[in-house]
Amino acid sequence: MKQATKEARLLLSKQDTWVRPYFKKYKKLLALVLFLGLLTFFCGSALMFTSGFLISKSASRPWNVLVVYVPIVLTRAFGIGRPTFRYAERLGSHNWVLKMTSDIRLKLYRALESRANRSKSEFQTGNILGILAEDIEHIQNLYLRTIFPTLIGLLLYVIIVVMLGFFSIPFALLMALLMGILIIFLPLVSVAINRARVYRRKAKRHVLYNQLTDSVLGIGDWQYSGRYDEFLTRYNSAEKSVRIEDRKLNQYTRRQDMLVQLVFGGIVVAMFCWAGLYFYGRGTEGLNWVAAFVLALFPLMDAFGPISQGVTELPMYEDSVQHFHQLPTVVEEELAIHPDSIELVDSSVAIEGVSFHYDGSEKKILDRLSLVVEAGSTVAVLGKSGTGKTTLAKLIRGDLLPKEGKIVVGQKELIQLTEMSDYIGVLNQAPHLFNTSILNNVRLGNINATDAEVLEAIERAGLKSVIDQLPQGADTLVEEGGKRFSGGEQQRIALARILLQDVSIIIIDEPTIGLDPITERALLDTVFKVLKDKTVIWITHHLLAIDHADRVIFLEDGHIMMDGSPNHLKANNKHYRHLLSLDYQ
Structure with missing residues (x-):
């Protein structure tokens, strides 16, 4: 667990020049994405909350439809708001990622171009392709699958615990513990267990890139020498090695998802028991709120569930950032303005x-x-x-x-x-x-x-x-x-x-x-x-x-x-x- 938090600090430390700068550069867009993410899950929970209340209230046969008019309107409003905010959040987050990856690719090009002589002698073509195809994609996923979901999940976690505290502090602490298992404990355990596997898979993928690049560049020689089958055997062996690591990680992910479902089921049961006891002495009107509170939890599964998988991939992101840091350093200002050509005195x-x-x-x-x-x-x-x-x-x-x-x-x-x-x-x-x-x-x-x-x-x-x-x-x-x-x-x-x-x-x-x-x-x-x-x-x-x-x-x-x-x-x-x-x- 300590290693996972250390990796997170490393990724976002002041020494990092490939990930951290874009938080500042696009901070307004980041704030908008997080706000839209919160609104998305708020509307989802609010939709289920009002729907649960509406169902319970309607089942008690109210004397007039006006009694349930407000929850009907709110159900429609939240039903429209959830996909709308979801679409806007996706649009904003992918806009962020496209801007960020565009800047990273430009920076990568400048880094290689500024030391073109070094780049050709110090970096294999397969390594460069690995950076372009895998490492930039990993940094992209760092935002989409780890940073955004984790930040939104943590914000929701704090808001939910605080709101439950107004009803019952002991129950709020219990929910803080149970939800903390989902968004803090399980992700850190997952990193600790899978760190070595993630590194092995990434290393084997880089080997696959290098072998594939070398083989494709020399495909003519493989054919002329009559060793085409050997080329296929080598490539298939490297690809099989990658698939084995993928299979192991996927098996763990499935077990982890099952555990997440069980913990979330415990949260739902705990909410049902608390709400039943809390509203039991308040008559029929009080019982109408039980379904509302219980159903409001279900959309939160979409917020808390992806966090474990996203945080599990932190070692992969760390490795990608280290690959970038091995490239020649480029001052950020150099990205915008290319230096003018130096005029030669003569052509000697x-x-x-x-x-x-x-x-x-x-x-x-x-x-x-x-x-x-x-x-x-x-x-x-x-x-x-x-x-x-x-x-x-x-x-x-x-x-x-x-x-x-x-x-x-x-x-x-x-x-x-x-x-x-x-x-x-x-x-x-x-x-x-x-x-x-x-x-x-x-x-x-x-x-x-x-x-x-x-x-x-x-x-x-x-x-x-x-x-x-x-x-x-x-x-x-x-x-x-x-x-x-x-x-x-x-x-x-x-x-x-x-x-x-x-x-x-x-x-x-x-x-x-x-x-x-x-x-x-x-x-x-x-x-x-x-x-x-x-x-x-x-x-x-x-x-x-x-x-x-x-x-x-x-x-x-x-x-x-x-x-x-x-x-x-x-x-x-x-x-x-x-x-x-x-x-x-």
């Missing part, structure tokens, strides 16, 4: 003593690497597979953080820059094309561009002849993944997108893999023609069209082993001439 790139190794590995991919790419120049980066070419590109792009050293872009340190797409464009091996028109795919480079500007970028990328042959022109559907077009045409669409993006630094990461030599040569000729005067860092695996580069460097074991212009290396470096001969055979 300086890599100063950069070392990098992936977490969990001691092998250095880059070891105190230093390199200066002059503004407007093209530098080709070569090396064997695994020598760090793509890692270097990710470091320059800001997708990874160096373990040592720093990277300076346009004389501004990389960590100062926020929206990297404002400064650096990337043409990689497999650009993603969406299932929409060519025009819309290219417009992703600059959503504010006019149709004329998009068409100009398409023409500069060498796609005009392709567009002219299509019946719908630039409005032609690309289809998912761009499969309607060849690999070279897909890369040209991506190139047009970069041209529209209009940044001064471009990273080209082996975009010609899988293309035939003729298509590769034509694509590279177009790329370097339209990117003239840009700063280009060209990650490549061979020397076809290397004459487009102003400088060539060769990476090996995390160091630069070869550096110079293509002509200089061709004249003075035997190893470079050997590589040339291999590519031009």
Whole structure:
């Protein structure tokens, strides 16, 4: 029980930045929701109270219908008021939750975006999906299933005990004890018993998310290797483990519901006995109130019943909040105003003593690497597979953080820059094309561009002849993944997108893999023609069209082993001439 109250305090403590702030931000709406909730249950109890009195009074055959006219009117009023207030309360509470979850998702996006380089290296895709799919839903349920019902139930509890105190203090204390079992004792016991189960279920669900994400992302490899059945077996095993935990919790919930019903039945019996004794000596008129008091209790079951189940899930909410707190911190004011882009002095790139190794590995991919790419120049980066070419590109792009050293872009340190797409464009091996028109795919480079500007970028990328042959022109559907077009045409669409993006630094990461030599040569000729005067860092695996580069460097074991212009290396470096001969055979 102590652990449950500790969890509740943790969730709403001043250190919490994911749940507590929204109580203050939307406090008026919260007050309205609680007030409407109270009115809902008040109308429900009042409806049963007046109905019970009306039935008893009518059974005694009053001499005139006017004697029961007031309870008739009140029954109609409370009957209309209950669903009306219920609807308004649901509308308000879900409005609260939608506002809150919208803010949390925005904050989550900002937290990941503000440390995009950290997010990709420190958080698995499955973990991020787990936060989006489960943790935010848990925080949403924290309000709908725990906070709102518990607060409304506690308020009703206090009001009922106080009102019964006007009739009989001993009976009021008895009802305080019995109702306290429902809304305080049983929920805390439930948390104490099920805490470990809730944690196990949530942990297994996160494992399921990670396995499912990894498997789906590699579904092609599972199929090609003929191990599709193994994929299904692994997933079904993880899902079965989750179902077992769900079954155990559901079994406990059913037993708990039965106990709640028994306790509530005891409350009803206690009320019947007290009301019978209290009004017994007051004649027939007094007995008319017995049914009223007893029936008024039944709607309270809807208020007190859900509290135990809602409070049982507190450990799950605590775990979700802890997941949020592991994300990078974002100042609340940053959510409303995105910082303006920093203006670069030039388009140079300086890599100063950069070392990098992936977490969990001691092998250095880059070891105190230093390199200066002059503004407007093209530098080709070569090396064997695994020598760090793509890692270097990710470091320059800001997708990874160096373990040592720093990277300076346009004389501004990389960590100062926020929206990297404002400064650096990337043409990689497999650009993603969406299932929409060519025009819309290219417009992703600059959503504010006019149709004329998009068409100009398409023409500069060498796609005009392709567009002219299509019946719908630039409005032609690309289809998912761009499969309607060849690999070279897909890369040209991506190139047009970069041209529209209009940044001064471009990273080209082996975009010609899988293309035939003729298509590769034509694509590279177009790329370097339209990117003239840009700063280009060209990650490549061979020397076809290397004459487009102003400088060539060769990476090996995390160091630069070869550096110079293509002509200089061709004249003075035997190893470079050997590589040339291999590519031009």
